[in-house]
Amino acid sequence: MSEEEDLAKGFLKGFQEGLQSAWDEIIKLSTKGYTSRELQIMAKTKKSMLSRQVAAKAEELERMLGKKIFTRELVGGDPRPPAVELLPGWSYVVREERPEKSFAMFSKLLSGGGKGLCISRTHPDTLKQKYGFEAQSLWLTKTENSHGKKPVKTFEYVSPNNLARLASTVREFLSKNENGAVIIEGLEYLHTQNDFKSVLKFIQLINEQVVLDKGYLLVPVDKATMDSREFSLVEREMSQVI
Numbered sequence: 239m240s241e242e243e244d245l246a247k248g249f250l251k252g253f254q255e256g257l258q259s260a261w262d263e264i265i266k267l268s269t270k271g272y273t274s275r276e277l278q279i280m281a282k283t284k285k286s287m288l289s290r291q292v293a294a295k296a297e298e299l300e301r302m303l304g305k306k307i308f309t310r311e312l313v314g315g316d317p318r319p320p321a322v323e324l325l326p327g328w329s330y331v332v333r334e335e336r337p338e339k340s341f342a343m344f345s346k347l348l349s350g351g352g353k354g355l356c357i358s359r360t361h362p363d364t365l366k367q368k369y370g371f372e373a374q375s376l377w378l379t380k381t382e383n384s385h386g387k388k389p390v391k392t393f394e395y396v397s398p399n400n401l402a403r404l405a406s407t408v409r410e411f412l413s414k415n416e417n418g419a420v421i422i423e424g425l426e427y428l429h430t431q432n433d434f435k436s437v438l439k440f441i442q443l444i445n446e447q448v449v450l451d452k453g454y455l456l457v458p459v460d461k462a463t464m465d466s467r468e469f470s471l472v473e474r475e476m477s478q479v480i
Contacts, residue, residue, distance in 0.1 A: 322480055340456045344373075345370065349371075358421075398427055398428050419455075420453060421458075438471055441457070445475055
């Protein structure tokens with residue numbers, strides 16, 4: 239087979255995979271109850287991220303080949319991430335080792351007058367001191383009230399095994415607060431304390447409520463802490479990956 243034939247077949251394969259991925263994404267979005275206007279905005283947002291995805295694929299190919307073969311112009315040019323427009327009814331998974339960006343976005347939503355619910359592995363008082371937000375808080379811990387006392391606190395203890403209570407609290411919060419913002423810091427912790435199927439179902443339930451009540455959901459995740467297949471399943475449930 240000639241080099242030209244190899245290039246042609248590679249191009250057609252990539253073209254087919256790209257079209258398949260695009261249609262799969264459209265089908266997934268169309269089943270989540272969004273309006274035509276919301277679908278249009280989501281499509282434009284995802285389109286704006288294509289250059290980043292192409293650049294990531296180019297880097298992956300270069301690592302496999304062990305050499306530099308693509309120019310910046312070829313893979314999309316500007317490496318800076320596009321500005322993120324947070325939209326009601328959307329859920330976002332934020333890839334980061336530490337949830338700095340996620341809490342910055344959460345704080346921004348609250349500064350605009352919105353109500354917030356923070357579910358975290360980190361102690362709520364620590365987060366409030368660091369980021370300066372005021373929100374209803376649930377602390378994921380198994381050491382609730384270990385000394386038998388009831389100290390004054392501005393948050394609730396919730397066992398990471400009690401996914402039903404977490405889901406119920408989120409549903410109640412969103413139903414009572416228009417454009418309510420929810421952040422879940424500690425998905426990896428929930429995963430270590432429960433089977434993955436239960437955690438995924440938990441995310442799916444919350445996502446449905448976010449769509450119904452036009453809320454916001456932010457989930458910071460360190461990809462390195464999860465199995466790649468499981469991480470991909472979480473991503474597929476979200477409106478946007480940042």
